[in-house]
Amino acid sequence: MGILYSEPMCQAAYDDDIHKLQKLISANPKNVNVQDEGTGDTPIIAACRQGHLRTVKYLLDYNANVSIRNKKERTCLHYATRRTFSFLDYLMIAILMPILLIGYLLMEEKQRKNVKLMELLLATKVEVNAVDYKGNTGLHYACQRKSQRIIPLLLEKNADVSIQNKNQETPLDIAKRLQFHKIVTLLTKSMVKADMFSGPGVPTAVAYPHIKSSIG
DSSP, X not given: OOOOOSSHHHHHHHTTOHHHHHHHHHHOGXXXXXXOTTTOOOXXXXXXXXXXXXXXXXXXXXXXXXXXXXXXXXXXHHHHHTOOOOHHHHHHHHHHXXXXXXXXXXXXXXXXXXXXXXXXXXXXXXXXXXXXXXXXXXXXXXXXXXXXXXXXXXXXXXXXXXXXXXXXXXXXXXXXHTTXXXXXXXXXXXXXXXXXXXXXXXXXXXXXXXXXXXXX
């Protein structure tokens, strides 16, 4: 079930209704960053919840603020990294997979859009290491969801792999717990690289005790 916003701008963004957004912004340009009373969501957060690439582009063109947090202390980046396949998506993929690989192509298109959405946000001044009410960064959520195409984009923007959430887990801890071995390797290499470029000083295994067991 979707979200019903009390704020028309947020609902229009959530519904990917560009025409309505145009009317509301024309009436008052400040509407671009209005926050919904119930959730604290802004229009760009609402659009990112649904992965509406077209709407996000439109809002950014009108200088949408990517740093505003909602009542869960989340920015639009948190929701972009939390994007995953819905039950309906998986059902469609399962049904269409035997038919000329349509299911596979559908899955690829969804993933491509998620990557484009992340690239759009990371090209702004969005705070990559912002933590929400659970202490999670976007990288935490990307690791939870095994988003192997998103994680490198976050790491390129210096996402901090050492931040612990309120469960005392770093993104690497999550990847290890869920046995996402490729992501464990990716994060470990990123930590080693960061340590190398930081110059002489504390060894990696000391600076990042979480990766001690991951390095041969």
